[in-house]
Amino acid sequence: MRDVALAPPTVPPLTGGLADSLFEWAATQPTLPLIARRPGSSATVWEEVTAIELRDEVVDLARGLVASGISPGHRVAIMARTRYEWTVLSHALWAVGAEVVPIYPTSSQDQVEWILRDSGCVAVVVEDEQGVMTIGPVCARLPALRHVWQLDTGALEELTDRGAFLPALTVDSLRRIVLPDSTAVIAYTSGTSGRPLGCALSHRGLANVCDTLLAGWGHTAAPPGEQGRVLAFLPFSHVYGLMIQGLCVRGGLLMAHEPAIDQETLASALRSFRPTYFYAVPSVFEKLYKNFLRAAQQAGRGALFERAAETARAFAAATERQRLGRGAGPGFELRLQHALYERTVYRRLRAALGGAVCRGTSGGSSLHRELSLFYEGVGIYVHDGYGLTETSGGVTMQPLGREKSGTVGRALPGMEIRIADDGEILVRGPSVFQGYVHDEGATRAALWGGWLATGDLGRLDSEGYLTITGRKKDIIITSSGKSVAPAALEQRLRMHPLIHQAVLVGDDRPCVGALITLDPDFLAHWRAALALQGDAPVREAREENALREEVGRAVAAANSAVSRSESIRVFRILPEPFDVANGLLTPSMKLRRDAIVRHYAEEIDAMYQARSRPPRLAAPQEPVGWDDSDSVFR
Template sequence: MQQEFTRALEEPIDSDRNLFSILQERAQRAPNDSLVEYAGAEGAWHSFTAAEFTQKVIELAKGLIARGIMPGDSVAIIAHTSWQWTALDMAIMSIGALTVPVYETNSPMQVKTIFNDANVSMAFAEDDTQRDKIELVRQDCQALKDVYVFDFGALDTIAAFGHGISDEEFNEREQAVKGSDLATIVYTSGSTGTPKGIELSHANFIFITLSGVHTMPDVVDKPNRRLLLFLPLAHVFARYLQYVCFAGNVTLGLSSNLKTILADFGAFKPTFILAVPRIFEKIYNAASQKAGAGLTGRVFSRATQVAREWSRMQQSGETMPLWFKVKHAVYNKLVYRSIMEVFGGKVEYAVSGGAPLDTSIAHFFNGVGLPLLEGYGMTETCAPCAVNPTDGYRIGTVGLPFQGVTVGVDDEGELCIKGRSVCVGYHNQPEVTREQIVDGWLHTGDLGTIDDDGFIRLTGRKKDLIITAGGKNVSPVEMESSVMTSPVVSQCVVVGDRKPFIAAIIALDLDETNLWLRAEGAKEVQNLAQASKNPIVYAEVERAVNKANELVSRAESIRKFEIVPDEFTEGNGMITPSLKAKRQVITDHYRELIDTVIYKPRKA
């Protein structure tokens, strides 16, 4: 390794345990804590104490035993984030079975592939729509037996089956589950290729969960911590956050409807939140558009400048003049407080992950009083392996490794990870396991550097590097992130491999575009086709591209862009559940546009 940095453990971690033991310890330590809270169908919030939720998990585990689920069996869940998902997950793993998460956006063919690869014997679906996907391919899934539906009382049914199972039988099964046993097979969202099943053990999760408590005590271990989780639980980062909540002193709030997320923030009042960068971009753009173009808009614009300047001074350690502190305090009363109220008024920190975060967004939120602690990880590391500290965080980096984790940079500049959270391997793909995990080092595919203090800075994806016809190596991530801060842009994908110059394919967000047009006093558009041809929208995209180009040399800059009249969604396979563009899928889909419009063939 060219560079290597290990963050020492402050206290030893015994990872030869199972994940249920963390929930059990919380119930013993603080049985009356409000552990899990959720919004009911009528909008009111309900809660389980730690003791109640643990008992619910045991009831479900007994039911699974009664239905014949044995250690090593795979049980799938296809549902939105909910307390039912969390309870089932813990119940499945508590008896040595494997949870197999399936995104609710997966197609029937993807469901079939996952079910057969993982040998799924039982499945839980949220509703008729998800059950129908299973039924369409059920005859091709030889191991599949029972299918239960949340909406039709699945959990009550499973719990009823368990009435004949004694506490002693459950305890025997639970105590037999060791750290080395597999806990789950998680299928990657496939942003860089065909999804792979990643085997994660109880020891993997136990280690990084307890390391997380030691690494982020201000976030998860102080009394009365509250997290509102709205990412899909099929994503390993959301799964991990559940376990950290149980191990720390956190009340876990669960929400799956992004349309009600602002109301949920107000009702739940989290002390910290986790989201992908696109969520923070949307909140910033919504605040900007709400301010409008008049006096309020000018005040917001100046407040934004002051917030970013405050953040840059704070990050550099520069002494702030008294007049600047006064100006910042004035804008805090006029603007910043109302922005913080969007998150419920109690939030202290936010963790951003899953995709690169544009530094201008990070400086804005830092300046208004909400540090965005960017982190980094992969499914192969049980989600996180690095995060910025609450004290001494550095914008533009993904922070320090978790305690007990080693990071390195190899001779090709690739970031590598070593530690007890690195996965067991890739399910049914021993050759991939040998290629990706070498001498204990997980090769991430990301390019990066490590400074003398251990802070990690990502510089791009190894496979995403674009080599132009002129031989220039271009990493597109920074430019794409910058363009996507525009209120009208949904996705930006830079192209130009073996081409004479760099270009970009840009997709719009119709709702956000109309909000922006309205704020600008312009006429709204009816659809994406109109939006893509609108000269006012084009000018805004051009402004965003020009701003991004300031970050790079001319040879690396976006010389041409095309706005496509299409939406990039999980459903059409263009983006992952964490809202990252699937570069190869998009470039393949727009191959004709790229070859005949962006790069017009020269006439003979």
């Protein structure tokens, strides 16, 4: 194993629980706005909630929870989208020493029952009638469950009224006995294979990540002298979303909630709220780029956009070489081109995010280097970080002034990273989880002498920058014994504007294949731009041939980065995307690879049989072999 020397921790140790920071803001800066709310989903004016107003609402709700029998150590599930009540409720629960169990509101009845039973929740808060319908049929099988509260029918207001007789000192007394190593959250893994596991995360672990990021990077959340503004739209049911909430409340940033994540609603929220810092997952950044390209092409400016995008990437790459001490930076001609596109293209792209974003962060999976360079080139540097549910979020971050696109940065202060002999990433530090609830075997398998075996594969360069290369369990082993990590190829495929999702297959097969879904918005635009003539059957056939050729070019472009034996030799375009509804994505939008392979078993078989079928004139006993002459485009 290889070690990397790390800087010591730079944040003071936590002395209480996660709710304390809200109470501290209310005591020291009571009028500081911490939350921005919209009176309606279509409103363009945001109303600010100050620290003392939020604190008082949390205290009032906490009294209602105590009056309802919620005690320290009790577990309460929250099954709701990212909304204001999530923040109030979580801090109220932490204030009385209870533990939060996040559940995705899109979870199936079976998933919800498993999580509630495994965690032993005494109460669950759902968002609407749909949530009640999911919970209702399983309540009789959950003897520990005492309460089901529904947000949209005024449950929090009823709780507040129920606790009105209790003095506020009751909450204060409970809050002061919460210890840093008490469990704050039971966060369930995404369950890409098998049952989800409940990760016990402490107040200390969750706070440490946030405080470390704020200490080193907090000043980049807004221009000097301004309060940072963050639009929280990622699910708080995921540790990444929880980390965003923690960063905002602990760092005194103004946070707005957006529960709807459809393009139109999110775009409207970005324009009206105008965040200064943008957090998202790679798929959001990919979708934004494709939307920019599609809009430019529809306006007849596709070539202009592509030249501007290439200039942005070249400018960012030259800037990166300069800051890493490997070059002189952009030359005169490149700077001139960049300045021209700044006036004509880049500022319009930034306006799509509200016009005030100065930096961003991508997490959840790796961001493609070319995409990172593009955003940096248009004026929004997007950090790519790395973390897991088991690490309370962040493990790495890009060092300021030494950012290196294509990597996830270096270990945060206080965290340690090792690469095992088989390439697995091992981490150790104060944010590592306490263990899996009710599963000592899984805990022992994950923690080796204090080191967390992440299940991810990666490499460290000579400067300590980490690059993620894939997941151990996702490695494909072909029938010839070749091991292929699918993540990089899938990422390169998704860079093509037509391709929405890609899953590589090939275990015990003669070569690597790909299942591909298409971006419906860009596909409609592409079909319209093709403008083929002729009768409908002929036109449709020509259109499908053209589509397959275009996807084939995307496959060839992706293959250019790998060896012949690792390349995609066959592919199949699927008629519908992988999503949560059909069970092929987790609620956190991760691919359920085993489920996808089972679901599309016939298509996969047909894909390989079509390529191994002998030519018509060949003798049946002499099938064509898989050699370098095989062409994916035939």
